[in-house]
Amino acid sequence: MSSMHAPDGFMSVGTAVATGAVSMGTVTMALRQAKYQLQDKLVPLAGITAAFIFAAQMFNFPVAAGTTGHLLGGALAAILLGPSVGAIVVTIVVVIQALAFADGGLTALGYNVLNMAVIPAYGGYAVFRLFRRWFPKTTGGVISAVGLAAWSSVVMSSVAFSIEWLFGATAPVAFDDVLFAMVGVHILIGIGEAVISALAVGAVLASRPDLVHGASDLDRRQLADTKVRTKTFVIGGILVALVFAAVVSQFAVDSPDGLERVAEDTGIISSASDHVLSNSLFADYATAGISNESLSLAVAGIIGTLVALSVAAGIFLAVRDKPVG
């Protein structure tokens, strides 16, 4: 589902334009950085990797009991080739899918590119670098980081989609319903992405470690250590899962328990106050039907900020990358 390209009319015009502007800006910058990094190797390498990602997306992988999912590939591309080249590669895949394969609305390109290319590539890369810092500097550590980054990229993509719905819904389906459904499903789908990406990078490291941009700092001895310290991986995994579960679960609970109660008690929200935020920017549709609007918006703000920070971090890291060779 994460590689499903939204058709026209799904989000409002304002959302389409805004996300289009953000996508265009990021991609233009990524192109410049990618050219600086790879020079005359950019066209053949990016081109062939784009074909690889495109081909990989076409084939289903098993998720559980006969159901299948598709690879998104943004985090994988970013980790293999560096975030700028990765972002370019996946963007081109999405754009050509829309224009040449009629997959995804032409007016939906703004948010499709943002959700399926920019955010997974940069956001995923940032998460990758974060976990690389914490995990041991070995192949095992790299693979674990890849897995978590790939999973995060899928979840971030769904979070972004939901937040775009918050601003630009074209139907009164409550934001928290959309968030819960989208993110919930993608937490599961992300597992597939994580496993495939991690194992694929492991396979590449085994034969040509020099092709993995994200592992270029490992020497031969470190590369040979493929042991994944279960403890590290599990801790990291639980941490990330907790973050998202805690956030998403709040929308499933109707009665004011837990987080909401705390918020009420500390005075962050008051049931009688006029919600200043709610009516101005956000599509009335997306906020209609939410039992506690300002809490939802506050949570939306937090997770949205987290996603935005990850993407920004990814872009920052990308700009600091030195050219290869």
Added chain:
Amino acid sequence: MSARVVVTGLEFAYPDGRIALRGVDLTIEAGERVAVLGPNGAGKTTLALHLNGIHEPSSGAVAIDDMPVKDENLAEIRRRVGLVFQDSNDQLFMPNVGEDVAFGPANLGISGLDLEQRVTQALQAVGGGDLIARPSHHLSGGERRRAALATVLAMEPDVLVFDEPSSDLDGAGRRELVATLAPLEMTQLIITHDLPLALELCPRSVIMRQGRVVADGPTRELLMDADLLAENRLELPFGFRLETSPER
């Protein structure tokens, strides 16, 4: 029209430390056709990639008609030396054959009518005039070979280097290949496992093993030396008898 190739003391190691060339000395006169034989991993392809500066040697030098293969000369060297790669797909990267053939001369600054002429001439030289608008990924093996050769001929090189030109050709394709190559006047280096092809096209052969030239002489003589062949993991096709085969 054809250039002299001089390789002196060429040494090369890959970034991972693997030594591919251990001092190759080779001189090929203008217009000569020389086969490069040898087992897999001997360094034949690596040598070829030095002739137009794709690889930079760790020691030693290559000169094409007295012009050293060096950074400042690369543009001209690559005009003079044309490489035909083993996998034609690697060489046909434009949307259609016409654009692929035009790619080389366009990089040399040729455009307009001149460019069109070059493209048509090069395709005609390989018998592929009808391929001009065909998409590269829909060609048969033989058509791909011809198109790939045309992309190189369009640059009007003085030296042609072939890496396994007959590897995926059937009998008729092979015959066409020989017919195409025979009239070409430029210096030719043909890397091949196809010993009959070497015999048919090249009066002189060179055998490489483990990054060195271990034999250099008339093809017929080398191929009649059974011990030499065995040492270098070369074998004549079953039933092939040298005495009765014609030499071109």
Added chain:
Amino acid sequence: MGAGHSHALYVHEHSPIHRLAPEAKIVAALGIVVSIAVTPRQAIWAFGLYAILVAGLVTLSRLSLGFVALRLLAIAPFVIFALFIPFIASGETTEVGGVSVSVEGLWGMWNVLAKATLGASVSVVLTATTEIPDIIRGLGVLRVPALFISIATFMVRYLELIVNELGRMRVAMSSRGYDPRWISQARPVASAAGALFVRSYERGERIHAAMLSRGFSGVMPTFGHRDVERREWAAIFVVIACAALTSAFAFLTT
């Protein structure tokens, strides 16, 4: 199998639309789809006009409506979601066939259905009448950055090759009895993906060497293209104007 993207949607015909320059068609497609997307959903009559316009384009392209309908199956998941909207949306409700549905939800459903279907139909006409390399070339004429165009061109050129390689790997795996059902059995699939990446990358390096060998210095040469004739642009303008005026009128009257 997967989403079936690599099936070329191009239908070989000799229609006036097939003959149009790709950049003109892309501009037309964008113009029409944007007009549709900004049209207020209440102006149902406007969507009727758009439908007529799209039907006209389909006929002019010598495509069959059945063909277009088949291609539209790609948006089925979103159509299904749209159909659910009236039932899960909030707001004022009304009775439809004894079931209580949201009024705003019905409008929302209509909005998505109409725009998604019409938009996708326009995309289908574009892709069915224009070969992929031409579409990419058309984008280049429309000033999309040259690097982007070159990379996209390479992607399309090598896509089939890589898909075939991947297919061969899968055949090899399944002929050894491998039939993965659980993600825990994904290792061989992932290893295959990794191996394919390495092969692809190495091919990319060889292509780079081939490019250098033919004098490439970082800038792809551009080759001439047929200029779009005046009357072609005129026709495009007329079509976009129709759509845009409809949209504007709809906007002003609601």
